Amino acid sequence: MAQAEYSPSQTPGMRLSCLSLRDFRNYRSFELSNIGALTILVGPNAVGKTSAVEGISLLTACSSFRTTQAAQMIKWGCETAQLEAKFQSSSREVDMGLTISAGRRSYRMNGKPRKAADVRGLVPAVSFTPDDLHLAKGAASARRDAIDSVGVQLSRNFYSVCVDYRKLVKQKNQALKDELPDAYIESLNDVLVRVGVQVLIHRLQVLDRLRPHFQSYYREITGGGEEASVLYAPCWAKDAPLEPGSLTRDDALAQLTSYMGSRAIAERARKRCLVGPHADAVTFTVDGHDAAHFASQGQQRSIVLAWKLAEAAVIAAATGNAPLLLLDDVMSELDDARRSYFMNFIAGDMQAFITTTHTDYFTDDMLARADIITLDGSEAFVGGARED
Ligand SMILES: Nc1ncnc2c1ncn2[C@@H]1O[C@H](COP(=O)(O)OP(=O)(O)OP(=O)(O)O)[C@@H](O)[C@H]1O
Structure with a gap:
């Protein structure tokens, strides 16, 4: 089947060659070496397939697709978890390390401490889990988060902008609950609008890049019978999605400031911050x-x-690196046609990790190319993906 314009083989990136997890989730230790282009982690439920892929996500996108709570990832009864990965390209080798202790994550690159912001996206990754299947119909926050999760891999600065923005919204919610004076709320509003516009403009830029690819993949997946799109409507005009490229930073500042002013009484009454990109519609x-x-x-x-x-x-x-694909238990969620389209996509140079309870979903060709790692729930796993 033909593929859309992206050809993974044009941009082979850093590849994960070794992974080591200690006291992480159900593992006392998990060691995988000589990792190839396609790894299928197979085993019954609750043996640690997702945990292994979650470990890779923490060492690439610097986030877990399951939780934001560091403590939940440390093996029960242990104080810290240690994750290590070696990434290689034709010209470069990078050792990434992560120590997780209660409430804290400390990254290392080539043995030197690094902030997550400095290593996030260095080796980019795209994860796909059954929870993502609610993207189209679920809460609007999931669609905003989906744009932001791409945004943080494209811009180091964007993650801290999002964190600042979330803190400001929390602070304003608290101030409204505590019925603090107007002057205080207005000073918060000034900062909220400035940071909110940064979030909004970056989201729109990310979406403008994603949209044409999204439309063309959708067309291919459905055989060209239907046209899909993705629209973004700011909180001040929820029924009037923005045309790509139509909103300038100055317009956004003016619109958001004016709308925030007009909703001040409603915010006081509801004791909640109602205005800003956290309320935009996707x-x-x-x-x-x-x-x-x-x-x-x-x-x-x-x-x-x-x-x-x-x-x-x-x-x-954007990065010149094909991202790692982390696919947790999604093959069972796709029908034959979509699964086969997806497998064609994976068949390029892109490095992929797939978890599954059985291998019947895969073609013989794919199974022949893959390293099949069978997990049985033991606390210690050592595997070498390939011999060469
Ligand atoms: N912090 C933790 N410490 C110890 N065990 C944990 C921790 N967090 C999760 N577990 C356990 O680890 C086991 C493996 O979970 P995981 O989600 O990786 O399994 P899985 O093989 O992906 O299962 P499924 O096929 O059902 O998705 C589960 O029994 C889970 O309860």
Whole structure:
């Protein structure tokens, strides 16, 4: 089957060659070496397939697709977890390390302490889990987060902007609850608008890059019968999605300031910050109809699949590195046609890790190419993916 414009082989990036996890989730130790282009982690439920892939996500995107709580990742009864990875390209080798202790994560690169912001996205990754299948129909926050998770891999600064923004919203919510004076709320509003506009403008830039890939993958996945798109409407005009490239920074500042002023009484009454990019709407459409209301199960799956492939394409184009694909238990969620489309995509140079309870979903060709790692739930695992 033909693939959309992105060809993974054009941008081979850093590859994970060795992974070591200690006192992480159910593992006392997990060691995998000589890792190849395609690794399939297979085993029954609760043996630690997701944990292994989560470890890779923490060492690449610097986040877990399961939790933001560091303490949940440390093996029960242990004080710290240690994660190590070796990444290699034709010209470079990088050792990445992470120590997780209660409430704290400390990264190292080539033995030297580094902030997460400095290593995030150095080796980019795209994860795809069953939770992502709710992207089209679930809460709007999931769609905003989906854009932001690409945004943080494209810009180091964006992560701290998002963190600052979230803190400001929390602070304002508290101030509204505590019924603090107008002057205090207004001073918070000034900062909220400035940081909020940074979030909004970066989101729009990321979305403008993602949209054409998303549309073209969707068209291919569905055989060209339907057109999908993704729309972004700011909180001040939720029924009027923005045309790509139509909002300048100055417009956004003026609109957000004015809308915040007009909602001051409502915010006081509801004791909640109602205005800002945390309240913006992101909508997928199929043939012009809102997917949240009208998309079938199959259309929802096509949307998520097209979105994930678009993420990979945009990250590859922007960073010059094909991202690692981390696919946790999604093969069982896709039907034959979408699964086979996806497998064609993975068949390029992109390094992929797939967890599954059985291998029946894979073609013989794919199984022949893959390193099949069988997990049985033991606390200590040592495996070498390939002999060469
Ligand atoms: N912090 C922790 N300490 C010890 N064990 C944990 C911790 N967190 C999760 N577990 C356990 O680790 C085991 C493996 O979980 P994991 O999600 O990796 O399994 P899985 O093989 O992906 O399963 P499934 O196929 O059901 O998704 C589970 O039994 C889980 O309860």
